[in-house]
Amino acid sequence: MTTAQRTGADLDDGVDDSALVDGFLSGDEACLTVVHRRWGPLVHALARRSLGDAREAEDVTQLVFLAAWRGRAGFAPDRGTLPGWLTGIARRKIADALAARTRRSELVAAAGAQLLLRAEDEAVLPETAIDRVLLADEMAHLPPPQRRVLNLAFYDDLTQTQIAELTGWPLGTVKSHARRGLRRLAGRLGADDPAECAA
Incomplete structure (x- = not known):
């Protein structure tokens, strides 16, 4: 039976690292199974x-081995070890997961900001939830300075002067970012006037 015909269970975990790497690089799925069993933990x-969440860690682990398998041609044994290479991929996937977590937090913050844009006495209707999602999505498309100013204004309830002090930007710059951000939101949401965003 050739290596390519064997399953991961057929391969001994005590297989030599260089043979394991050779099999992995040649596309031997049995070797992938052993690589996963050996370095998955x-x-x-x-x-x-890094993430503090077992389920998210499991997802990242799967992504790491999927990326390693698909990109195995990029592994150069003369430049490092296979576990070192896997660790490098893991660090990138962990960073991606943390960035995605930050993006989700920004969307939640933007959705909260949308509630502050509405009149206090307005009832929360099903349409409001849809509006929150739409606004959060549109806020995510704003340039970072505009998004930051609007989040600080609506979500953190800061005045433009306070935002200028916090960011170190001139007050005129803060006002400009706020005005442009509201105009852009109004345009993307189909409002006739930026003031409608605050209505």
């Missing part, structure tokens, strides 16, 4: 420690 531990 290391990748999972790194992800769990």
Whole structure:
């Protein structure tokens, strides 16, 4: 039976690292199984420690091995070890997961800002939830300075003067970012006037 015909269970975990790497690089799925069994716990531990969530760490671990398998031609044994390469991929996938978490937080913040844009006595209707999602999505498309100013104004309830002090930007710049951000939101949401965003 050739290596390519064997399953991961057929391969001994004690197989020599160089033979394992050779099999992995040649596309031997049995070798991938052994690689996963041997170094999966290391990748999972790194992800769990960085993310603090077992389920998210499991997702990242799967992404790491999927990326490693698809990009195995990019591994150069003369430049480092396979576990070192896997660790590098893991760090990138962990960073991606943390960035996605930040984006989700920004969307939640933008959705909260949308509630502050509405009159206090307005009832929360099903349409309001849809509006929140739409606004959050549109806020995510604003240039970062405009998004930051609007989030600080609506979500943190800061005045433009306070925003200028916090960011270190001139007051005129803050006002300009706020005005442009509201105009852009109004345009993207189909409002006739930026003031409608605050109505």
